[in-house]
Amino acid sequence: xxxxxxxxxxxxxxxxxxxxxxxxxxxxxxxxxxxxxxxxxxxxxxxxxxxxxxxxxxxxxxxxxxxxxxxxxxxxxxxxxxxxxxxxxxxxxxxxxxxxxxxxxxxxxxxxxxxxxxxxxxxxxxxxxxxxxxxxxxxxxxxxxxxxxxxxxxxxxxxxxxxxxxxxxxxxxxxxxxxxxxxxxxxxxxxxxxxxxxxxxxxxxxxxxxxxxxxxxxxxxxxxxxxxxxxxxxxxxxxxxxxxxxxxxxxxxxxxxxxxxxxxxxxxxxxxxxxxxxxxxxxxxxxxxxxxxxxxxxxxxxxxxxxxxxxxxxxxxxxxxxxxxxxxxxxxxxxxxxxxxxxxxxxxxxxxx
Numbered sequence: 001x002x003x004x005x006x007x008x009x010x011x012x013x014x015x016x017x018x019x020x021x022x023x024x025x026x027x028x029x030x031x032x033x034x035x036x037x038x039x040x041x042x043x044x045x046x047x048x049x050x051x052x053x054x055x056x057x058x059x060x061x062x063x064x065x066x067x068x069x070x071x072x073x074x075x076x077x078x079x080x081x082x083x084x085x086x087x088x089x090x091x092x093x094x095x096x097x098x099x100x101x102x103x104x105x106x107x108x109x110x111x112x113x114x115x116x117x118x119x120x121x122x123x124x125x126x127x128x129x130x131x132x133x134x135x136x137x138x139x140x141x142x143x144x145x146x147x148x149x150x151x152x153x154x155x156x157x158x159x160x161x162x163x164x165x166x167x168x169x170x171x172x173x174x175x176x177x178x179x180x181x182x183x184x185x186x187x188x189x190x191x192x193x194x195x196x197x198x199x200x201x202x203x204x205x206x207x208x209x210x211x212x213x214x215x216x217x218x219x220x221x222x223x224x225x226x227x228x229x230x231x232x233x234x235x236x237x238x239x240x241x242x243x244x245x246x247x248x249x250x251x252x253x254x255x256x257x258x259x260x261x262x263x264x265x266x267x268x269x270x271x272x273x274x275x276x277x278x279x280x281x282x283x284x285x286x287x288x289x290x291x292x293x294x295x296x297x298x299x300x301x302x303x304x305x306x307x308x309x310x311x312x313x314x315x316x317x318x319x320x321x322x323x324x325x326x327x328x329x330x331x332x333x334x335x336x337x338x339x340x341x342x343x344x345x346x347x348x349x350x351x352x353x
Contacts, residue, residue, distance in 0.1 A: 007079055008034050009132060011152030012223055015213070015239040016110070016128065017273050018159050023112040027128065027154045029086055030105040032220060033098045034076040044075050055184055070188045073221045078102030086132040086152070089118045095132065101244060103220075119156060124206055125237070126156040155239060157211045160276045162305070164205060164238075165267055167283040168216035168226065170312050172198045172235055177217075177286050178314045187222075192229040195310070197343025199234045204347070211277075212238030215266050217287070219243050241266045264292045271296070271303055279303055282346075284310040285321050285339075294328045297336060308338045308349055 009031060016027035037044040048071065051057065061067055079102050084095040088110075096106040110128075119126045130152050157163070169175035174193055176182035186192075202212070218226065220242045230237060243262070271279060281296065281304060283289025290309050297304040311321060322339075329337035338349045 007082075008036065008076070009084070009150040010034075010223055011132070011150050012220065012242075013153055013155070013227070013237060013240045015155045015157050015211075015273075016115075017157060019109075020159075020275075025110045025112070025115050025156065027108050027110055028105065029093075029095045029108060029130070029152065029154070030103070031084070031095075031132075031150070031152065032102045032223075033079040033082045033084070033104070034102050035079055036072065037075045037077060047071075047075055051184075051188065055181070055189065057189075061189060064189070066191060067188055070222075070225065073225060074219075084132050086130045088128065088130040089114060103244070115156060122237070124209060125211065127237075128154040128156060130154070153237070155211065155237070157274065157277075159274070161209050161211065161278075162205075162280065163211045163213060163270070163274065163277050164202070164280045164282055165213045165215055165270060166202075166238075166281075167289050168214055168218050170284040170286045171195065171282060171289075171310055172202070173226075173229065176314070178312070192225070194229075194233040194235065195343065201343045201346050202236050203234055206236040210236075210280075212236050213241065213270050214238055215241040215263055215270075217243050217263070239270075241270075263288075264295060267292070267296050268299075271300055277303075278305045280306050280308065282308045282310075284312050285325065286312045286314070290325055290328050294331055294337075297332055301333065304336070306336055306338060306349060307332065308340060308346055311339055311341050 011029070011031040014028040014030055016025045018025050048062070051071070052062065055061070057067075078098075078100075080098055080100045082098040082102075082104075084098070084104055086093050086095045093108055094106070095108075096104045098104045115128065118128055120129060121127075132150055132152065166172060169177050172195055174195055175186050206212070214226075223240060223242060226240070226242075227237075229235075267281070279300075281289075281293040283293060290307075293304075293307045293309070297307055309325060311318070311325070325337065325339050329339075338346070340346055340349075
């Protein structure tokens, strides 16, 4: 990331897969380019004013380090039409051009020998590190600005094994999505904190070679914040598949809306990319994870080893949630759906999977 006066580039954690029958890997590079809003811009003042009213914020809240950091993650100008070139092992690769919302994505093929020479091991997984930069601009008020640079990571996932496709909010991170006021406070005012025990369970799975994909309704703006949260709590790193969110799409940060169809489409793509792997789907009862996961498991009964749903408190009542989950579970093979309230209940579930 460059200084506040210049452009910023954020890479999203992605994965690479071996192409069937070939000595090549296909990797995805993805990210976003933006420019911070000036501190006195009309758009920034308006957005902060709306958040202040929604959350009844006082000056202490507005000046807190957490609020400043999280607000900065959302209050920026997207930079379209910017070409990104990455450096991987001394080779420069064109990663494409940012689109109208500042995002870019590119698939690149890597030879087996190239991967073997560059791969780094961490947490029982293999990763490729790459760097990128975009040219400097004039900054704000005509002041010179540094070029934006960043480091990205690609997880090399073997053809066979177990993969976990996991939600984030209220599955591994306490968010309270069902309560809008609490959702906003947990997103903007409070340090993120983990659902008790989930990091320990996920680490034990990782030690057996399990790979992780985090498919969530959290917005891409929080990618860096979530990356720090994962590191601090010990949650295994993995590819991130978050949601595109723009302040003008709704009341600012009002609901951080989930799109059921988009989430299923992402999960289906991951399963298709790894035809010889088995998958565990882990989510919570707060939104539509049970319905999405059930639909995926019904379509891929030989690929989905199990569905685990954390039952969260709140509305509707526990009994109504249980009735809903029982109805969905009746569509799946016996023992496929596992409902849990404590993370420790998942250990035997995966051992059996």
